[in-house]
Amino acid sequence: MFENLSERLEKSFKILKGQGKITEINVAETLKEVRRSLLDADVNYKIAKEFTNTVKEKALGMNVLTAVKPGQMMVKIVHDELIQLMGGTHVDINIKGNPAVILMSGLQGSGKTTFSGKLANLLKTKRGKHPLLVACDVYRPAAIEQLKVLGEQIGVPVYSEEGNNDPVKIALNAVKEARATGKDVVIVDTAGRLAIDEQMMNEIAAIKKAIDPEETLFVVDAMTGQDAVNTAKEFNDRLNFDGVILTKLDGDTRGGAALSIRTVVSKPIKFVGTGEKLEALDVFHPERMADRILGMGDIVSLVEKAQEQFDAEEAKKLQKKIAKNQFNFNDFLSQIQQIKKMGNIKDLASMIPGVGKALKDVDIDDDAFKGVEAIIYSMTPEERENPELINGSRRKRIASGSGTTIQDVNRLLKQFDESKKMMRMLSKGGKMMGKAPMKRR
Known part of the structure; x- marks a missing residue:
């Protein structure tokens, strides 16, 4: 971005x-x-x-x-x-109600439904909430089905009423359902239009008046540039929303919406969507975004993403295995999975100062680990557990099974050995077994 x-x-x-x-x-x-x-x-x-x-x-x-x-x-x-x-300071989402009601607004295609799923996932996994998704787009059956699919993927229930074409009643009934079932956050996905029209504005204004949400969020596609800002102003004039969500910020966007929207509507940007995965949602911090725009990286966000995937118990077990020189390809594969969960590889790398510029013309996709994973999956359980068993004939079989070359397999094995030695050295406080401490240069 x-x-x-x-x-x-x-x-x-x-x-x-x-x-x-x-x-x-x-x-x-x-x-x-x-x-x-x-x-x-x-x-x-x-x-x-x-x-x-x-x-x-x-x-x-x-x-x-x-x-x-x-x-x-x-x-x-x-x-x-x-x-x-861009707003000066980070402004968090208000989820203090019982239940806290969050109303989504925006044009069709802005990413409201996907964001609703992402937000429910974030509130459930990172803030310990029990959300209920509500399907109030009664005009587009695909929107209801899409929300149900998203809900199933993240384990969050979706409230909908087949045959009821009144989104106001659906929203009110959903809030009652949330109270009855102990849900503490209600996320209401509303209908969008291809363009702003009076019927759409009247409808969403009626929903807002009926359910009195803690948060009304305006979801906008960052790739639409100045159009996004103009649309935000019209929605804010009518709804007086509480915050802005910029979706598709990972796309071919020039960033104008992110830099202009706060000044035009005087409302904070609260989240940015940075990819298609349900985890690809970032809390918006103006100072961190300024760092990234000026090529300074964003180490704080990178560390936070790493900590989200960090399991203290697993880390202790791994540390013991490294100290005993028992680190194997199952552990290696587990580390790769954790890195992948953190988000887009190129986006993560750009958070390191100076790296973003170096990778500007380098194409790194989410399949960057595909070849490595294929090689590991082609090993037998015994080989993954005991890499030292992998001799010449086994390497040939692994290469054939993974669709790679023997050179690729050899390269991975060498990298694995070097990583293993380095991790063991670090676990011993900088001392290699049988060697003097390394001198700092």
């Missing part, structure tokens, strides 16, 4: 490279490029102009420290203003 914007901004800052101090001339030249970068990213012209004017005032009004180069200072100012542009 934001790859083109990040690249353009980086080029803008290069104008100040080698400059001894910030002056009105070099600031004007730099900010002219920054404004172009924002406009190319589909940021509203008025917002882009106000943004660069604010940066200019701060840059010229600041005494640049001798230890800080002008280019670095400009990056810092732009970084801070990007955070403010």
Whole structure:
């Protein structure tokens, strides 16, 4: 996400490279490029102009420290203003009701139904909630079926009423059902339209009035750029929603919606969808997004994603196996599965400072581990448990069974051995068996 914007901004800052101090001339030249970068990213012209004017005032009004180069200072100012542009601080979703009712709004195709499933999954797995999904799109039978499929995948019940074409009554009955069955969050998926119309607005306004939700969320496709911002304004004028959800932020989007929408509707972005998987939903943090836009990575989010997959008991067992030199391919496969659950591999790598830029033109898909998994699955249970048994003839059989070459199998075995040695060394506090401690360089 934001790859083109990040690249353009980086080029803008290069104008100040080698400059001894910030002056009105070099600031004007730099900010002219920054404004172009924002406009190319589909940021509203008025917002882009106000943004660069604010940066200019701060840059010229600041005494640049001798230890800080002008280019670095400009990056810092732009970084801070990007955070403010996107809301300043993270605003969490309100789930304090009993049950907490969350109403979805947005156009057809924005991703409301998929997001409803993702949100239910997040609240269930990460916040210990017991959600109920509600199918209130009575015009599109496929939407009800889609919600039921999503509910089944994540183990969350879906409330629907066959033959009832009144979404207001369905929503009210769903809230009663939630109270009766001990569900503490109700997520109401409503109908969308291909365009904004009066009937749609009247209907969702009636649902909101009837169920009085703790949260009304506006779901919008980030790939629609300025159209997303305009639609958000019309919905907010009518519904006065509480927050924005940006879906498909992993697609070929220029980022304009994320940078413009907060200023236009004065409502926070609460979540961003970053992929098709039900786990591909990120809580929105303005400061972390600013870091990523400016190529600084996002280590905090990366660590959080890792911790979500972290099992303390399993980690203890694994640590003991590593210490006893018993780490095997079953353990190796388990680690791969945990990494895959964290999300898109390229997106994860881009959270490491500097790596995103290096991988800009590198195609890394979710099948990056496919070949490795195929090789491991082609091993017998005994071979996975005892890798030292894998001799020449076994390697040939494994290569044939996995559709790879003997060279691929040899490469994996070598990498496995090196990883095993490294993990054992780390488990012993930096000491290899029979060797002196490694010296720091």
